Every structure is written in C-alpha cells, then in structure tokens.
Amino acid sequence: MTKDEMIEALNGDLADEFARAIQYINHAALITGARFGSIQKELLVHATEEMQHATTLADQVAFLGGKPNTAVDAIATSDDSEEMLRQDLAGEQAAVARYKIRIRDAMAMGEYGLARVLQDILVMEEEHVKDLENALGL
Ligand SMILES: [Fe+2]
Numbered sequence: 112m113t114k115d116e117m118i119e120a121l122n123g124d125l126a127d128e129f130a131r132a133i134q135y136i137n138h139a140a141l142i143t144g145a146r147f148g149s150i151q152k153e154l155l156v157h158a159t160e161e162m163q164h165a166t167t168l169a170d171q172v173a174f175l176g177g178k179p180n181t182a183v184d185a186i187a188t189s190d191d192s193e194e195m196l197r198q199d200l201a202g203e204q205a206a207v208a209r210y211k212i213r214i215r216d217a218m219a220m221g222e223y224g225l226a227r228v229l230q231d232i233l234v235m236e237e238e239h240v241k242d243l244e245n246a247l248g249l
C-alpha cells in the first residue's frame with residue numbers, strides 16, 4: 112500500500128467518523144422508552160468519542176502529507192428505537208473491521224505511530240460494540 116492509498120483510506124474512515132457522530136446525536140434525541148434511558152446518555156458519549164477519532168484521523172492524514180476531507184458518510188435513522196440501535200451497532204461493527212485492516216496496512220508500511228493511534232481507536236470501537244450489544248440484549 113502506498114502513502115497516497117493510506118491517505119485515501121483514512122479519509123474514508125474520517126467521513127465515517129463524522130457520520131457516526133451525527134447519527135449518535137440524532138439517535139440520542141429521538142430514542143424513547145424507559146429501557147433505553149441509560150444507552151441514550153451513552154450514545155452522546157459515543158458521539159463525543161467519534162469526534163475525537165475524527166480529530167485524530169484528520170491529524171494523521173495531514174501528518175502523511177494529505178488533505179483531511181470534510182465529506183460525511185451516509186447516516187442511518189429510523190422511527191423505531193431498537194432499529195436505531197441496530198443501525199448504530201452495524202456502524203460500529205463495520206468500523207472495527209475497517210480499523211483492523213488499517214492497522215495491518217500501517218504496520219506493513221512501517222507506520223508504527225499511525226498503527227498505535229489506530230489501535231487506540233479500535234479499542235474504543237470495540238467498547239462501542241459492547242455497549243450497543245448490551246443495550247439490545249445481545
Ligand atoms: Fe470512532
């Protein structure tokens with residue numbers, strides 16, 4: 112993988128982090144039902160963490176000599192609270208899969224600092240998966 116390909120891949124991750132943050136704010140505002148009370152607050156914590164990830168990715172793109180994009184990926188929403196949590200879970204599972212590939216590629220390129228930063232993000236995405244699975248009773 113070339114540096115330009117890594118920049119493009121990280122910009123894709125960045126667009127996804129923006130979308131996840133917006134989606135969480137949307138879902139936290141719309142979610143209803145007593146059994147979703149605690150996850151509603153947790154969604155806002157996730158939103159803040161996704162924006163931290165976006166900040167980190169933008170820094171890494173710039174560090175590699177690229178331009179951080181401002182594109183935002185597709186945002187999923189629903190009238191059904193449980194369906195919104197399933198949408199959030201799908202997004203987190205996709206993020207985990209993506210970052211595992213990204214870490215492998217960064218290591219292969221000898222970009223160990225980048226790999227380390229991505230590992231920190233991966234750990235948080237795995238926690239997000241767990242939070243949503245718990246809320247859904249999975
Ligand atoms: Fe994230």
Ligand SMILES: [Fe+2]
Pocket residue numbers: 131157161203206235236239
């Ligand atoms: Fe996440």
